[in-house]
Amino acid sequence: MKRAFVYTASICVGLLLGSIGAGVIFSGDALAIPKSLRDYAIRKLYMQNGALVVNDTDGEIQFGDASEDISMGFSTSNTVVWSSDTGVTAWDLGATGASIILANDETIKNDNDGEIELGDGTEDLAFSFGTNACVLSSDTGVVEFDMGAVGTTVKLANDQTIVSDTDEEIQFGDTEDTSLGFGTSNEVTVTSDTGVTRWDFGDIGVKTGTPLFMVSSVRFCGNAANATTAVYMPPVQLSTASDMTTYEFGAAGCDGLDNTTETSGDDLLDGAGGLDVSVHGMKCGISAAGTDDTYTFQLRDDAADVTGVTCSVVLDGSAQQCEVLLDEPVVVAAGSLWAVQSAADTDDDVSSADVECQVFYSF
DSSP states (O other), rough: OOOOOOOOOHHHHHHHHHHHOOOOOOSSOOOOOOOOTTTSSOOOOOOOOOHHHHHHHHHHHOEEEEOOOEEEESSSSSSSEETTTOOOOOOOOSSOOOOEEEEOOOOOEEEETTTTEEETTOOOEEEEEEEEEEEOOOTOOOOOOOOOTTEEEEOOOOOOOEEOOSOOOOOETTTTEEEEOOOSSSOOOEEOTEEEEEEOOOOOOOOOOOOOOGOOOEEEEEOOOTBBBOOEBBOOOOOTOOOGGGGTTHHHHHHOOOBBSSSSSEOOOTTOOOOOEEEEEEEEEEOOOSSSOEEEEEEEEEEEEEEEEOOOOOEESSEEEEEEEHHHHHHHHTOOOEEEEEESSSSSSTTTHHHHHHHHEEE
């Protein structure tokens, strides 16, 4: 037996009025529209609490009261546009932990520590907002940002860019004024495709190295040591060496400078006068000699090591060189007596070999 539905005059009138904008009023949980009236446009549905679902004048579906708190518009590009005629711009996710679940089951969540969380329950990535700052963090230790394909750009507020360059550099600027390249030896290479070669270090407080034109060098030369018996070479005094050819590497003048007694093998730095001296580095060499000892050169100041100014070679019967370049210069006080000490570490007698060091310094 089929159940009969009876539509009263008031319901029919309400439905007809709905077709012209007056609305359909109902008090139940659902509204069944008879087939005979389905072609009529229902423009407003009144809920029990007085809220409306409205077919808006501009083809939107409107939620709210007459002030149109929020409306949805459907475009032709598979998108839904949310808007508000009254300036409502905040989305309230409700209680802490509330989530917006995306189609791929990823979530956007109001996190329990006041962050906006992107990801699943492991919090792959979170944003926190401070004073004029946005901090990206991860509770799971993710620290790598993948910029995607070559050429992907991060655009800054002043329209400058940071780009993943085609030659595996990080590029700054639009025309690639400056780019950084990272090598495998703890090196950063700064280059420019547009010929920019000037470095502007900005305000006071930026520390730079000593300009090259201010750096001088002084030679120390002599014969090498007999095994562990150290020899000391003084600086070659330009003011007293009338014929510098005798003080070339391996020449007679150098052969007479080394001494196993430091007080007989050190001297003042010629031309230093009463000035302190900043030492930047040292390069040393030894002629072919030895078999397997480590041979060490050490700059000395008043019979004490100058910190960090030392280098070593491994003797193998061929000529060897070593060098040291300091990150920060070390100061040798005015009036100090200078020498370079050298010796092998075990038993190689290389006393017939020639040694020389160049010490680089500035005032």
